[in-house]
Amino acid sequence: MFTPQFFKALCDPNRMNILQWLAKKNKSCCVGEISTCCQVDLSVVSRHLSQMKAAGFLTSERRGKEVFYHVNAKTVVHVLRSLADFLDGCCLTKKLKGGEKND
Amino acid sequence: MFTPQFFKALCDPNRMNILQWLAKKNKSCCVGEISTCCQVDLSVVSRHLSQMKAAGFLTSERRGKEVFYHVNAKTVVHVLRSLADFLDGCCLTKKLKGGEKND
DNA sequence: TGCTCATATGCACAATTATGCAAATGATTT
């Protein structure tokens, strides 16, 4: 579930930037448009988008000559919350209800 | 806030393993003990721990000869939830009060 | 002081990753 592939998609500054930029847009954007949000070559952006798509962060759809990418927010949010909940359950809330066993 | 450094700490399989292992323990563990949860050399584990500490994931405390590391769950959970909330706010809940559905 | 144990660090090396350019692919238009 918490695969390295998933978090690798988040640990590059350009990818994080793209993710947030796309999320704010909250609509499908084509590669050329997305590439305006960071400084690197468009081909690099294309590769980042592919990688994020492979990690389940994005979905894509071709419309004519262009390919539109969109944030798969549901999936990303779910994984992030799952890890947060796991850590929370282990280390924060569990103790309060009197459980003493942790592994 | 969503620094590459933070997510870099999550994107190595050994570090992710260490994080979950330590969270399940939910107590301070020394390096030697922690190193039993993954296959790599103890010196490598030591480096991973340092890195995770630098990223704010762990706290450490020396007791005699040993150094004990503990998950800083509050911080990690907060960052994960913040990103989840940001994406959620942009792409999931925001539109709903306007009436339209998002998948 | 020396000795031992636990951890950290220097170093070299292998593996991975990010990048830009050039060329290829896919799709529309003329």
Added chain:
DNA sequence: AAATCATTTGCATAATTGTGCATATGAGCA
């Protein structure tokens, strides 16, 4: 079909990262 536009991919290269071994540091103990 040829031309054009948008995106992807091949390739080379630079940069970063993960790893193990050997050594250093720091702390207690004989």
